[in-house]
Amino acid sequence: MKSFVVLLLAFMAMVSAKTVTYNLTATWVQANPDGCHERRVIGVNNVWPPPTIEVDKGDTLVVHFTNGLDDRNSTIHWHGLYQNGTADMDGPSMVSQCPVAPGASVVYNFTVNQNGTYWYHAHVPSQYPDGFRGAFIVHDKEAYFADMYDEELVLPLSEWYHDEMQVLVPKFMSLYNPSGAEPIPQNLLFNETMNSTIHVKPNTTYLIRLINIGAFVSQYFWIEDHDFQIVEVDGVYTEPSTADLIYITAAQRYSILLTTKNTTDKNYAIGTRMDDNMLDLIPEDLLLNQTNWLGYNDDKSDYHNADPSLKDLTAPFDDFYLVPHDKQGILPEPDHEIVVDVSMDNLDDGVNYAFFNNITYTRPKVPTLYTVLSAGDDATNSLVYGEFTHTVVLEHMDVIQIVVNNADTGTHPFHLHGHEFQVINRSPSYGDDDPTPYDPESSDNPPFPDIPMRRDTVYLRPSGHMVLRFRADNPGVWLFHCHIEWHLEQGLVLTFVEAPKIIQEQTNVRPDHWAACADLSVPTTGNAAANSANFLDLTGQNAQVIFLPAGFTAxxxxxxxxxxxxxxxxxxxxxxxxxxxxxxxxxxxxxxxxxxxxxxxxxxxxxxxxxxxxxxxxx
Amino acid sequence: MAGVFSVEVFFVLFRESLEASIILSVLLAFLKQGFSGSGSDQVVYKSLVKQVWYGAAAGLFICLIIGGTFIGVFYSLGNDLWAKSEDLWEGIFSLVATVLITIMGLAMLRINKMKEKWRVKLAKSILDSHKHKDMSWWNPKRITTGYAMAILPFITVLREGIEAIIFVGGVSLGTSASSIPLPVFTGLAAGLLCGYIIYRGGNVMSIQIFLIASTCFLYLIAAGLFSRGVWFLEMYRFAKAAGGDVAENGSGPGSYNIKASVWHVNCCNPLIDGGWQIFQALFGWQNSATFGSVISYNVYWICICLTILAALYEEKHGHWPLLGRFQKKKMTEAEIDQMVREAASAEKLATVKNAGSHDIPMDSFESTSEEESKDVSR
Missing domain, CATH: 1.20.5 (Single alpha-helices involved in coiled-coils or other helix-helix interfaces)
Structure with a gap:
């Protein structure tokens, strides 16, 4: 009887599931989102901002993607989507596919068996901050809060640069930026604009999906005189938690339930503010905080700035204490522990790079997924993926524990493709001179939570540490990286090759993906050095710049x-x-x-x- | 220590007070030469010695006032101005200090020549002053005549003092105000002590060895300063291109231009570490040497060597290399001696006359004076 019900439900899901098709062509467009400076941005189908992709849970999404940019390659990554069984659809260039050349097209085709708030963005180096990013919403009628709200809003947040990445990146990755100071954005965008008004009805509950689609600064978010309830983070439903101030790093998402007031006498400020600790310097003309309005009435006379000095920003809601609604317990002791130290340093070319354990990610010559597919039995040997892709091979269904120690003095939002992780320990920040790695023996460690918070992008505090767990139940090639695009550019990335033998069994790369490689003459077989005769011979692999010689040379x-x-x-x-x-x-x-x-x-x-x-x- | 003791300032003060004390000692030697012996002269002699000391004291007093004001104003106004592009100013100040130290340094090794030079100058000015005794009473030159023994040290001390102030100002442009008072006093004391020893006719040899040692030291400092000046200018350019505070990273990578680096050790940073700062002040140490700083250090020493060769040539041949025909011949040592004796006599004569001593017939003085003038004018 029970199995019959399951079967019936599965059947019902199949009939209700549909295929959603989008045609997305990346194109250059002119835009002036902050009203201060018109510039060239990357839009979709000649429109900026790019559209919000909306599907229902269980739908199959087919995206016909064409690179309409005349001067650069592109790909799309579906941030937070697990791609279970479709590892070749994840999107990062030179990882799960080749970059798509100007004028070329590929199809992304996968089933979305998740729910919640996601986003999509270009995943070639330093492209999405030019505008190629948008919201990806998976509606779920089964959500526990589905009948607790009346209306739904999607509010993307981001920072905005007046210069294109092709101007900023060379300056950033330069001998003349030895401290690796990230470019300072000009403004914070709220719903892709500034000084906007969100018109609301009184006595109504809104589900607001906040997405930081930015590439750098974390943002504080609050609404004057309003509390709200957090019900979802990064696609994971949580027990409702009341908050009045949240801290959203790049790539994080929060769904909040906001119930409006009974009266329409007054309009309220919505405050967003950059985490200025992440900025190397604060230019005098930089507005750290932006004000938008929750408009109860049309009278703008009471609009006023959300002065952060009126708001105590010291204690934003700590997401560590959220409890997933599914009450999934902590994973058992790990089968495989990976300890990485995050640091920033200059290599011999004078450029400041970012490192996991002294390796700065350097792209392989063959996309790593294609190395998995072509390496046969060698695929289980991490060596074939190259020394500088920092690849770790994971056994299927192992419990993986990642310990991240921050030897850097900045906040880093770490994201894992293909998974969400349980955050079982996260230290406070420590002083610049006092980086504190995780010590499992320390009696100061708080006990691991029984039901840990889960999400796909977790921030690590300055000089602190954190411990993450996940089960390797999703075969694929997954990047683990800092979601600050600058740090990605600096190489703060490592690669997990999860269950390579199963990847080989279940992956069937589409012909158009192979064709994209042929367009750019990117080899599709071989190890990281494109050597397909001997997979253990890495001669000619892309290598990181050598370390600075210490002290006195000849x-x-x-x-x-x-x-x-x-x-x-x-x-x-x-x-x-x-x-x-x-x-x-x-x-x-x-x-x-x-x-x-x-x-x-x-x-x-x-x-x-x-x-x-x-x-x-x-x- | 580096914050309270500027070695450059010490040497400037040492050198200037040494020069002033030599002049004083030359003057005193004059008087001794002219008045030693006979009892009746002793009263006059003592009053003249008193004049010398009063003059010197007055000069020193005015100097202290000027110097204090100058440095006070300088530090209250100046530092804000330079805070903005510190590297640039540090570089320029270091180079200015190098030039100043270099100019005055070698002269210190010519203490004997310096003594000679001052003997000539003083003799000349005394002789000149006596020439003016026939002028009308309100002529300033006439007025000063009676107090020549006070005026000369006054002017000398004032001159050396102001020179010292300007030099101290110059070499200390980049240093903190707190690093100045101590070397000022120690430098003064050392210079005066040295001058006193020379006056007392101490061991010429050991004085000279001491001077050689301290001059070597002075030039080590100057070479280091020069190299540091170039280093700061390079750093300024790099910092400007880097568009931020590159020293933010301390001495690690990122704090310097890797492309211009000759060596770099991630420690021993003289900008951060006090001990290494002293090492830098003395020997020009850099934990992050650049092509510019290394080359400039070596070039500096080569220039010093060439300068010394030229100076020795000049001493031997009476003119600078290649410039022989443009320079007039100098007085010989015997001529100088002669002139000095005349001056001493003239001064004695004038003083005795003023004091109302009529033991010596007037006309003989007059005639001698005229002859002296002729001799000198040759």
Missing amino acids: RGIVALVFSCISAFIGMGFIAWYGASDLSNTEAKIILKNGVELNDDQELDIQDTETVNPHLAHHN
Whole structure:
């Protein structure tokens, strides 16, 4: 009987599931989202902002993607979607597919068996901050809060640059930016614009899906005089938690239930503010906080700025304490633990790079997924993926524990493709000089929560640490990286190859994906060095720049020795010169001129004449 | 220590007070030469010695006032101005200080020559002053005549003092105000002590060795300063291109231009670590040496060597290399001696006359004076 019900439900799901098709063509468009500066942005189908993709849970999504950008490659990543069984649809270029050349097309085709708030964005280096990103909503009639709200809003947040990434990146990855200072954005966008009004009805409950589709700064979000309830983070339903201030990093999502007030007498400020701790410097003209309005009435006379000094920003809601609605318990002790230290350092070219355990991610010559598919039995050997893709091979169904220690002094939102993780420990921030790695033996560690919070993007605090767990139940090639695009550019990425033998069994790469590789002459077989004869031979792989030589090299020693020699020679000359002054002493002069001056000691006026003969003699 | 003791300032003060004390000692030696012996002269002699000291004291007093004001104003106004592009100013100040130290340094090794030089100058000015005794009473030159022994040290001390102020101002442009007072006093004390030893006719040899050692030291400092100046200018350019506070990273990677680096050790940063700061002040240490800083250090020493060669040539041949025909011949040592004796006599004569001592016939003085003038003018 029970199995019959399950079957019936499955059948019902099949009939209700539909296929949703989108045609997305990336194109350059002019836009002026903040009203301060018009610039070229990447839109979709000649419109910016790109559309929100909406599907119902269980739907199959088919996206015909065409790269309409004339000057660069592109791909799309579906942020937060697990791609279970469709690892080739994940999107990162040189990981699960080849980049799509200008004018070329690929199809993304996958089934969405998830619910909640997601987003999509370009996943070639440094592209989506130019505008190619949008919301991806999976509606779910079964959600526990489905009948607790009347209306639904999607509010993307982001920071905005007036310069294109192709201007900013070379300056950022430069000898002349040795500290790796991230470019400072010009403004914060709210719903892709500024100074906007969200018109609301009184006494109504709204489901607001907040998505930080930005690439850098975290944002504080609050609504004047309103509390709200958090019901979802990154696609994971949570027990309702009341908050009045949340902290949203790049790529994080929050669904909140907001019940409006009974009266329409007053409009309220919606405040967003950059986390200025993430900025290396704060230009004088930078507005850290932006104000938009919750409009109960049309009278704008009471619009006023959401002055953050009126809002205590010290204690935003800590997502660590959220409880998933499904009450999934903590995963058992890990089968496989990965400990990584996050650091930033300069390599021999003077550029500042980011590292997991001294490896800065360097793209392989063959997309890693295609190496899995072509490596046969060698696919279980992490070596074939190259030394600088920082690949870790995971066994199917193992419990994986990632310990991330922050040796850097910045906040990093870490994202894992293909999974959400349980966050079982997250330290407070520590001082710049006091990076504190995770010590499993320490008695200071709080006990792991029984029902840990889960999400796909978790921030790590400055100089702190965190411990994440997930079960390797989703075969595929998944990146684990910081979602700050600048840090991605700096190489703060590692690769998980999860259950490679199963990937080989279940993956059937579409012909148009192979064709994309052919367009750009990207090899599709072989190891990271595109060597398909011997997968263990990495000769010619892309390698990171070498580390700076420590201390004195031959050049330095020669320079130092020569400096010392010239100083000694110089001092020798000085001594010589000084010693020759001895010939100027009276004694010497007297000796030279053969004069007895003793008599002259008693010199008086009459003696003048007696001295004169010397003078005459001398002349 | 580096924050309270500027080695450059010490040497400037040492050098200037040494020069002033030598001049004083030359003056005193004059008086001794002219008045030693006979008892009747002793009263006059003592009053003249007093004049010398009063003059010197007055000069020093005015200097202290000017110097204090100058440095006070300088630090209250100046530092804000330079805070903005500190590297640039540090570089320029270091180079200015190098030039100043270099100019005055070698002269210190010519202490005997310096003594000679001052003997000539003083003799000349005394002789000149006596020439003016026939002028009308309100002529300033006439007025000063009676107090020549006070005016000369006054002017000398004032001159050296103001020179010291300007030099201290110059070499300390980039340093903190707190690093100035201590070296000022120690430098003064050391210079005066040295001058006193020279006056007392101490061991010429050991004085000279001391001077050689301290000059070597001074030039080590100057070479380091020069290299540091170039380093700061390079750093300024790099920091400007980098568009931020590149020193933010301390001494680690990112704090310097890798492309211009000759060596770099991630420690021992003289900008951060006090001990290494002293090492830098003395020997020009850089934990992050650049092509510019290394080359400039070596070039500096080469220039010093060449300068010394040229100076020795000048001493031997009486003119600078290649410039022989443009320079007039200098007085010989015997001529100088002669002139000095005349000056001493003239001064004695004038003083004795002023003091109302009529033991010596007037006309003989007059005639001698005229002859002296002729001699000198040759």
